[in-house]
Amino acid sequence: MLKLYDYELSGNCYKLRLLLSFLGVQYRSELIDFYPGNQHKSPDFRQINPLGQLPVIDDNGLVLRDAQAILVYLASKYDPSNRWYPRESPELLGQISQWLAFADAITATASAARLHDGLFYSEIDVEAARAGAHRLFRVLDEHLFFAEEEGQDWICPGEHPTIADIACFPYTVLSEEGGISRIDYPAIRRWSDRFKRIPGFVVMSGVFPAGPAATDRRQAVA
C-alpha cells in the first residue's frame, strides 16, 4: 500500500492527505516525530530523504519527496478523471506549475513564521517571513478576485479545482498561527470557504470545516 511519511501538524503532509482523500486512495501513514523528536533529521530518515524534510511517499518502491512533486505524481497516477492535473492542456500545466512554485514560497514564509511562533524555530527572521507572506497573499488575493470576476472559482481556469489549489491551501489557512492575519484578503477567504466544500475535504489540527452558512460568491462580492 502507498505509504506516507506523515506528521499531523505539517501543512505539507496535509496537502497529500487532502489529495488522497479527494481521490479516495487508500494509504498508510508512517508517523514521524517531527517535533520535538526531530526524527526527520535522524540518520535513518536521511536514508529516505537526504534533505531531512517531510513529506515523503513510498509507492511500491518509488520514493518521492517534496509535496508539490508528490501532488503531480499522485494526481497523474490516481486521478482517472484527469481533472486535478489535466495532462493534456499545456496552458493549464504551465499555470499549475507556476502556482506550485508559489505554494513553496508560501511554505518558506507563512510556514516559517508558524514554526517560529509555535515550535520555537528561533533562527527564523519572523518579521521578514511575515512580510514575505503578506506580499504573496496580496498577489493571491488579487488573482482570486479577478478570477471571480471572470466567473472562476479556482486558482487555475476551469470548472474543477487543481493541485494548485491544494498546494496553496494549508499554509494560507494556517497563517494566523504565525501571526499573519488574513483580514485584508477577502477573496482568499471566499476561496478557502469554497475549497472546504470540495467533496472529500478533510481537516487537520488547526483547520476547521466550512461553516454551515454556504456563502454564495456573487452575494459576497456584491
Added chain:
Amino acid sequence: MPELKCKDPVAVNLWYAIAPLEDVKDARVQRSVLLEQPIAYTRNDAGDVVVWAYEGRPGDAPGDRALPVKERFGYFWTTLGMPERDIFPIPEYEEEDRRNIHAASFGVNASAPRLVENFLDMGHFPFVHTDILGAEPHTEVKEYFVEVSEERDEILASNCKFWQPMAAASSSGGADVDYIYRVPHPFCSVLYKSSPLDDGRNDVIAIFIQPFNQEQVRVHMLLSLLDDNSDDTQIRLFQQTIFGQDKPILENQYPKRLPLDPRAETPIRADKSAIAYRRWLSGKGVAYGVIPPSA
C-alpha cells in the same frame, strides 16, 4: 538580579517548568523568556542544569544572576522570586508501570489563564476535538463537583463524565470516560482520565505553562500513561493532534487576558470549574494574564 518587568508578586514567586530535561543534554547555551525576563540555561561541567537571568553580553554566564533550579516530572523548573511552597506533587509520576512522556512544548499567543480554563472545559470536546474527545449528539456536560482544597491550596473538579469516541492513542472504540481535574498552581493543571487499558486506574495529563508575557506563553505537556501498546511517537502525536485543534481557539479568544470580574461569568454548568478557577485566582490576587476585578 535586574529589575523585573513583571510586577505581580504572586506570579514572580512561583516555580515554572522551562524545558524538558532531554533538551538540556549538553553545554550549549539556550535562551528563553519567563515573565518578560530573558533567561538562559545550559548543563554545566558538573552535569547540573544552570539557569540565569540573561543580559545578552558576549560570553554571558550565570554569575550572580543564577536562578534556583529544580528537576521535576522530567522538566527543570526555575523561579524569579522566592516561592514559599515546593512544586506541587503528582504522585502517579513515580509509579513504576507508567510511561512518562513529554508530548511537546508549544508556543501559544494566548494568556496562561486562558489555557488553564480551556483545559478544564469539557464542553468544547465534541466541537473542537470532533470524533476524538467528543462527538455529537453526546454534548451534555453532566453535573460534577468542584471544591477548593484549603490544605493543598488547589482546585479539584471531580465526577466529570464524558462520552468519548477515542479517549487516548490506545483506545479501541468509544467509551464513557471519567475525569478529575486539579489546578494546583495558577498556571498549571493536571487531569486524570480513565485509562482505556487499565480498568480502575487513570491516565494523567499535565500542562505546565511558562508565560513569556501576559499574552504569550509556552505550554509544556506531560503524559503519564498506562499504555504498553502504543509507541512514544503515537502517544506524542495523539496529544499534539488534540492540542493543535485547541490552538486557534485559544489564540482567537478576546480579551486575551482572563477577566476576573464576577460580572464576566456565564453561569452554565460546564463553566462551574472555570468560575471556581477565576475566583481562586482573584482570591490569591493573581494579576498576571488576567483583567483584575474592578474595585
